[in-house]
Amino acid sequence: MLLSPTPHLGRLFSLAASHRGSSMCPPFLALYRRQPCVDKRSFGVVVQVRSVAIPAESVADFEEMAASTKRKYYMLGGKGGVGKTSCAASLAVKFANNGHPTLVVSTDPAHSLSDSFAQDLTGGTLVPVIGVDSPLFALEINPEKSREEFRSASKKSGVTGVKDFMDSMGLGLLAEQLGELKLGELLDTPPPGLDEAIAISKVMQFLESEDYSIFTRIIFDTAPTGHTLRLLSLPDFLDASIGKILKLKKKIASATSAIKSVFGQEEQGEGASDKLEQLRERMVKVRELFRDTESTEFVIVTIPTVMAISESSRLSSSLKKESVPVKRLIVNQVLPPSASDCKFCAMKRKDQIRALEMIYNDPELMGLKVIQAPLVDVEIRGVPALRFLGDILWK
Numbered sequence: 310m311l312l313s314p315t316p317h318l319g320r321l322f323s324l325a326a327s328h329r330g331s332s333m334c335p336p337f338l339a340l341y342r343r344q345p346c347v348d349k350r351s352f353g354v355v356v357q358v359r360s361v362a363i364p365a366e367s368v369a370d371f372e373e374m375a376a377s378t379k380r381k382y383y384m385l386g387g388k389g390g391v392g393k394t395s396c397a398a399s400l401a402v403k404f405a406n407n408g409h410p411t412l413v414v415s416t417d418p419a420h421s422l423s424d425s426f427a428q429d430l431t432g433g434t435l436v437p438v439i440g441v442d443s444p445l446f447a448l449e450i451n452p453e454k455s456r457e458e459f460r461s462a463s464k465k466s467g468v469t470g471v472k473d474f475m476d477s478m479g480l481g482l483l484a485e486q487l488g489e490l491k492l493g494e495l496l497d498t499p500p501p502g503l504d505e506a507i508a509i510s511k512v513m514q515f516l517e518s519e520d521y522s523i524f525t526r527i528i529f530d531t532a533p534t535g536h537t538l539r540l541l542s543l544p545d546f547l548d549a550s551i552g553k554i555l556k557l558k559k560k561i562a563s564a565t566s567a568i569k570s571v572f573g574q575e576e577q578g579e580g581a582s583d584k585l586e587q588l589r590e591r592m593v594k595v596r597e598l599f600r601d602t603e604s605t606e607f608v609i610v611t612i613p614t615v616m617a618i619s620e621s622s623r624l625s626s627s628l629k630k631e632s633v634p635v636k637r638l639i640v641n642q643v644l645p646p647s648a649s650d651c652k653f654c655a656m657k658r659k660d661q662i663r664a665l666e667m668i669y670n671d672p673e674l675m676g677l678k679v680i681q682a683p684l685v686d687v688e689i690r691g692v693p694a695l696r697f698l699g700d701i702l703w704k
């Protein structure tokens with residue numbers, strides 16, 4: 310069942326109607342009709358770019374993105390405030406309206422899924438989104454709350470408290486594995502990267518748990534660049550760290566067994582090491598998932614400013630180094646075409662053209678499929694507005 314247009318969307322439509330025919334900074338709806346989805350081929354219609362465009366490798370259109378029933382993961386990331394959540398939510402709505410049970414997950418500590426859908430999706434559990442054709446659920450991973458709970462749980466009852474808490478977050482197996490190692494003291498202080506570890510444990514759940522098996526599309530609304538890069542490199546880091554711990558454990562084990570043999574005590578089994586090996590294998594699985602071109606795609610979202618595009622270039626380069634598949638670059642909030650700009654808009658447009666030119670001259674970005682989304686005159690909120698944005702972005 311689809312929601313009827315909200316009063317908010319009604320305002321968008323009436324604004325569009327009232328501005329039609331005006332030559333000054335026309336509102337977005339009219340412009341969408343005149344200049345719908347803008348990709349590299351039609352890019353020159355909006356802004357004149359001097360450089361020669363290098364053709365992007367063939368990138369799946371939405372029909373292909375929706376074609377397979379095999380599960381697919383999409384991660385949307387970029388600089389803070391560029392529109393990651395709006396783009397991620399619009400993709401989730403589009404998949405759900407095309408028959409895919411979809412899950413949209415926010416790993417950004419400053420969640421805005423609830424704001425974007427204009428529904429309360431808080432609580433850190435799966436919450437259904439109302440107003441779409443197929444099941445669409447949202448999950449806001451709440452690292453701040455988790456960290457607090459982590460601290461108080463560990464203070465209250467040591468390892469057991471931590472274990473209970475981790476169980477409740479679906480991190481039971483991890484807790485068990487760590488518990489075996491008697492790392493309770495370490496767990497008292499939330500380690501750096503806990504937010505990312507929580508997000509990764511969720512990815513493991515998606516891979517392994519029956520509860521999530523219905524979802525054929527999983528969209529990640531990721532945190533700003535630095536956080537996301539840590540998230541993507543964490544499985545590698547953990548893999549390496551676990552390797553080191555295992556080596557250290559073996560050394561300690563041989564030292565302890567020497568002491569124990571002196572005092573005539575029995576030698577302990579290798580249970581903990583086995584579990585660590587298991588954890589390592591699971592990390593490898595997550596790492597492989599992030600790099601699997603068949604099932605995963607990272608979409609960079611940016612805006613036409615020099616700062617945002619420079620950051621996107623660095624992000625693209627880091628993703629390539631991590632071998633994470635990236636094919637598309639969404640340039641959001643591009644000034645729509647106008648017959649006659651006001652002074653402010655003319656300046657802004659010039660600035661945006663300069664920034665947009667950078668994309669086609671940037672070795673890290675020039676091979677990506679560029680999708681432009683216009684700057685609209687009101688906030689994009691609620692399912693109908695997201696559906697509207699989705700129809701522009703995902704074609």
Ligand SMILES: Nc1ncnc2c1ncn2[C@@H]1O[C@H](COP(=O)(O)OP(=O)(O)OP(=O)(O)O)[C@@H](O)[C@H]1O
Pocket residue numbers: 388389390391392393394395396417419420421425533641642643682683684685686687688689690
């Ligand atoms: N094309 C657009 N035109 C107008 N407003 C937009 C557009 N895209 C996004 N916005 C607005 O910009 C604001 C920020 O968008 P959004 O929350 O999607 O960005 P974000 O990158 O996820 O931000 P954060 O990094 O803070 O999570 C929101 O108010 C959203 O409605």
